Amino acid sequence: MAPRPSLGLHARLLFAFALLCVVTAAAVAGGIYFQARNGILQRTQDAAVLAMKSRLEALFPLRSPSPNPDELGDIARAVSDGGNSAIALYGGTRSPVEPPPGWWRPGGSAAIQDVRMIPAELRRAVADGDIAWQRVVWQGEPILVIGTPLLIVERDRTWVSGIEVYTARSLLPEQVSIDGLAASAWRNGGVALVFAVVLAWLATRGVLRPVRELGRAARLLGEGELRTRIAVRGSDELADVARTFNNTAAELERHVSQLRAMEADARRFVADVSHELRTPLAALAAVADVLDEEAARLPEPVGKAARLVSQETLNLTGLVNDLIEISRFDSGVAALTLNEVDMAELVRATLRARGWSEQVRTELPAAVTARLDPRRVDVILANLVGNALRHGEPPVSVRLSADPQWIDLEVRDHGPGLDEAVLPHVFDRFYKANAARARSEGSGLGLAIARENARLHRGDITVVNAADGGAVFTLRLPLRAPDPDGQSTMGGLE
């Protein structure tokens, strides 16, 4: 999952909106711009061409079919007015260069003083007898050049006289208004873009809020918050998704609670069975001792039978006690009775109580005190050391170490260690490392109970195989176990 998926979607939507807006604005503004520009230019051209035609018509008849420069100058003057200047050409001859009266008005007119201003293309068209015009840029100024041939009309035929008149008209004023048009198109486009981005931002936020909500709800659901639902607004596709999500979550919740109920039932059954077994066992346990003590005096095989009954009663008692203990962890009623304890003393007491002091090497730094439930730690330690003595090879060692937060108790043997495949399962209930050994000496719950006890302290037990052989169980406990509301320690009330 991308770290912030909704932001990416937001940005993408925003970008798409902006792009759409830019394209639309460009198309609309560009279209209008070009149409307006062409309209303006067309009008200007038409007016200029018409004006020139009417002036030329007033010029007829020509005095000479092959005029000299003076006559060409007359023709040019007649066509010129305040807005444009003209030049008349005939073969290699041209009208003299003279500025028209008051010809320079800023941005208004242009004078044809140079034949080079007239594009060759235009001259060819005019030489063919057509009236033609072309826009050119001359010395940075847009100019409309109009050329017309003078025709000779004689009764039934018309031919080109060879005299060509060209006028130039500055398009500067039109350029200015077209530039204005372009600027306003840009401006409007810009405003529209900003407006569109704001609208898009609002719109995507509107769309994305439910999407984000959905994402958050899905995350909560994943974290086990099965009662998570989202509000369904409206009847669009997002509302459909929300509804589907809610239905799925409800189904999930139902299934999970069903499974939990089944599991709780199963565990309660185990707890109930164990408790029911307790009373007959209490009676059996009470007399097992009697049998055991009398066994030596009984004739075989009765004596053997008596010993067997006595021994198995003890084993059964252990199993039932362990089952009850584990079901207490499962139902969450197990509580700590915390005490300030000297760790070295505790370890020694555990070993002493079981007669292991001689067999186990210890490394116990003095003055390590911890706040914990000594009886539960005794259960853990007895289990770990008992396992090491039963299944490992001597020497078995217990090493205590502490840092400001934790104490570590390391129980180690020097046997072959545990099979790598077994390691992850040693704390499982009734896990048998060796399938052939149907019943071990313990109930099969010892390590599971040990770990539950460690976890009740907010600690844990881990197991590894040492590099130089032997299994190493490490019990790690917080130096000060969290108080269970002070309710189980009556000393804590004072």
Place this chain on the structure above:
Amino acid sequence: MIVGGVSRVLLIEDDPAVREGLELALTRHGHRVRAVESGEEGLDRLRTDIPDVVVLDLMLPGMDGFEVCRRIRTAGEIPIIMLTARSDDMDVVAGLEAGADDYVVKPVQPRVLEARIRAVLRRVGRDQAELERHGDLTIDRAGLVVANRGVPVSLAPTELRLLLELSGTPGRVHSRQQLLESVWEHGYFGDSRLVDACVQRLRAKIEDDSAAPVYVQTVRGFGYRFGPV
């Protein structure tokens, strides 16, 4: 109270098999056992025949074990050992608060119960010491009488032993583990709630204000201390 000789045990247990089994086992250990099946019957029996110790099942039909425990306590100072189904739930705490001296968890091995019975019955050593005075409290170690402002205080055997143990070395801190070993004769891993419950009962009897104790003081994180007064 008789130790080492024949002691009289009143066993109150509703389940016939358990009752019979325990009766058999305790008798073999040399006790004279009277077994009854209900609290009412047990209290009846107590009126005529005072035992040395009561072994009391907490889960009884009719009057429950806690109530029986309280009534025995108000009647006298006979040691009470309760039989409980679970070792570390509220039953134990409630039973200890009702005045029980010790408890064992079912299914119990007879030799464990036997050890507990011997512990509660162990004679408190009588010294020839003079009368001790600690503020308003006088302790007669020879006569085993405790009096507050001259008025005799009735203490259960365990409470008395705890007080004698603590007051023997005024000002010295006793950890719960030490007290469990010396007073209850449990091992190092006995249930420290026994000590806490007994201290509370003792305070209720000898302190003017059990919330602000003068004689039996808590040393937080370590244990208990007598005085200094």
